[in-house]
Amino acid sequence: MDATSEGRKPGVVSLDPRGRTILSSLPPLSVYVHVPWCVRKCPYCDFNSHELAGDIPEDTYLDALAADLEQALPQIWGRQVISVFIGGGTPSLLSERAIDRLLALLRAYLNLLPDAEITLEANPGTLEAGRYASYAASGVNRISLGIQSFDDVALKALGRIHDGRQARAAIESAQTAVGRVNLDLMFALPGQTLQGCMDDLDQAMSFGTDHLSVYHLTLEPNTVFAKYPPQLPDDDLSAAMQEDIAGRLDTGGWKRYEISAYAQPGQQCRHNVNYWEFGDYLGIGPGAHGKLSFHDRILRQARLRNPRSWMEKAMRRDGSHIAEQKEIPWRELGFEFMLNALRLKAGVPRTYYMERTGQPLLAVAGAMERATALGLLDPDPVALRATDFGWRFLNDLLAEFLP
Ligand SMILES: C[S@@+](CC[C@H](N)C(=O)[O-])C[C@H]1O[C@@H](n2cnc3c(N)ncnc32)[C@H](O)[C@@H]1O
Ligand SMILES: C[S@@+](CC[C@H](N)C(=O)[O-])C[C@H]1O[C@@H](n2cnc3c(N)ncnc32)[C@H](O)[C@@H]1O
Numbered sequence: 359m360d361a362t363s364e365g366r367k368p369g370v371v372s373l374d375p376r377g378r379t380i381l382s383s384l385p386p387l388s389v390y391v392h393v394p395w396c397v398r399k400c401p402y403c404d405f406n407s408h409e410l411a412g413d414i415p416e417d418t419y420l421d422a423l424a425a426d427l428e429q430a431l432p433q434i435w436g437r438q439v440i441s442v443f444i445g446g447g448t449p450s451l452l453s454e455r456a457i458d459r460l461l462a463l464l465r466a467y468l469n470l471l472p473d474a475e476i477t478l479e480a481n482p483g484t485l486e487a488g489r490y491a492s493y494a495a496s497g498v499n500r501i502s503l504g505i506q507s508f509d510d511v512a513l514k515a516l517g518r519i520h521d522g523r524q525a526r527a528a529i530e531s532a533q534t535a536v537g538r539v540n541l542d543l544m545f546a547l548p549g550q551t552l553q554g555c556m557d558d559l560d561q562a563m564s565f566g567t568d569h570l571s572v573y574h575l576t577l578e579p580n581t582v583f584a585k586y587p588p589q590l591p592d593d594d595l596s597a598a599m600q601e602d603i604a605g606r607l608d609t610g611g612w613k614r615y616e617i618s619a620y621a622q623p624g625q626q627c628r629h630n631v632n633y634w635e636f637g638d639y640l641g642i643g644p645g646a647h648g649k650l651s652f653h654d655r656i657l658r659q660a661r662l663r664n665p666r667s668w669m670e671k672a673m674r675r676d677g678s679h680i681a682e683q684k685e686i687p688w689r690e691l692g693f694e695f696m697l698n699a700l701r702l703k704a705g706v707p708r709t710y711y712m713e714r715t716g717q718p719l720l721a722v723a724g725a726m727e728r729a730t731a732l733g734l735l736d737p738d739p740v741a742l743r744a745t746d747f748g749w750r751f752l753n754d755l756l757a758e759f760l761p
């Protein structure tokens with residue numbers, strides 16, 4: 359059975375002898391690979407990224423990824439993989455040879471769909487044009503570029519290593535070499551005006567890429583920006599930016615399908631959509647997290663965050679590179695499902711709830727009734743979807759589903 363048909367198969371839920379429900383089919387599976395190094399740590403970033411001291415130990419790293427993947431295989435035996443996302447950190451710091459070895463490894467071990475989406479994240483200023491063609495030859499068919507802004511002053515304030523000219527050059531070479539390109543932008547930047555924000559967006563749109571991710575810059579705990587906050591646009595200005603961004607992108611043909619994601623028709627990121635549809639994903643590499651379903655339970659996993667410790671432990675092949683693995687408690691499944699699914703503008707088919715949590719929708723009937731009465735949840739009998747109002751006040755909507 360292929361993963362796509364697995365995902366669509368109507369879920370029959372039955373009670374097991376211990377009185378718990380079981381999943382009759384497993385959802386589509388994606389694979390995430392983490393590359394934890396960056397040239398310089400950005401002051402706003404709380405992802406698992408570490409400034410490089412010297413060269414990347416590529417061969418050791420690839421050996422450790424292979425060991426991590428090999429140990430995870432029994433958990434995904436026989437399943438097809440619909441997408442791979444190589445994220446970071448800065449994966450484009452890896453040489454062409456290392457990416458080629460990584461993709462060969464993934465193909466050798468995994469049952470990859472022939473048209474699997476394979477995304478690689480790249481930072482402008484970390485590679486010359488030639489590398490994109492080589493990544494594409496190795497099998498990468500989508501590039502996600504961390505542009506953030508085209509404005510040199512804003513880029514400096516964000517501590518980025520690239521300037522606007524390098525951002526434009528990177529987009530052009532990525533587009534020449536690889537079919538699908540996403541640009542990551544951020545708004546509500548230090549000192550940014552509404553005009554500056556829209557100028558950035560216009561430049562981003564002018565390349566005609568099929569996907570744009572536009573994130574509201576947030577002050578994350580334990581970052582330099584949290585400790586020394588820069589002067590940021592106030593809430594009213596940020597809200598005006600968000601509204602104008604969505605409006606202008608819609609006019610240009612990029613439909614907003616998730617809080618921060620905009621795509622041309624049919625160009626949604628399959629990998630991220632699978633996360634939001636409560637699909638499964640295996641995460642390998644330091645700090646990578648995963649969600650894996652079995653017929654009688656759903657697990658969350660997290661790998662050790664420190665790259666050296668993760669490498670060392672993965673090579674021991676005794677499971678000690680896994681920092682945490684736990685079953686999602688039955689009473690939290692409803693909230694976890696909604697936390698993901700309601701981010702999607704179109705929501706998800708109501709049948710997914712039973713198929714992917716193993717619980718009848720009746721288990722959250724009370725919360726759904728309250729949310730519908732408040733005008734936050736759409737009463738659509740086919741889709742589970744927030745109303746426009748509920749989408750704007752997503753936290754209020756989700757609060758109804760808290761265990
Ligand atoms: C983890 S980064 C990896 C991509 C790549 N290293 C880069 O920075 O260009 C993925 C994206 O998350 C977004 N991001 C990171 N920190 C953020 C923050 N504090 N607020 C909003 N977006 C953030 C940025 O747009 C970034 O491109
Ligand atoms: C913020 S998103 C940006 C995606 C991009 N906008 C796109 O459409 O392709 C990607 C980042 O999320 C993080 N990430 C995604 N999946 C992950 C996982 N399973 N484990 C750990 N980090 C993950 C990584 O830091 C990665 O750089």
Ligand code: SF4
Binds near residue numbers: 398405448481
């Ligand atoms: S380059 Fe990307 S991953 Fe690295 S520190 Fe900056 S935002 Fe974080």
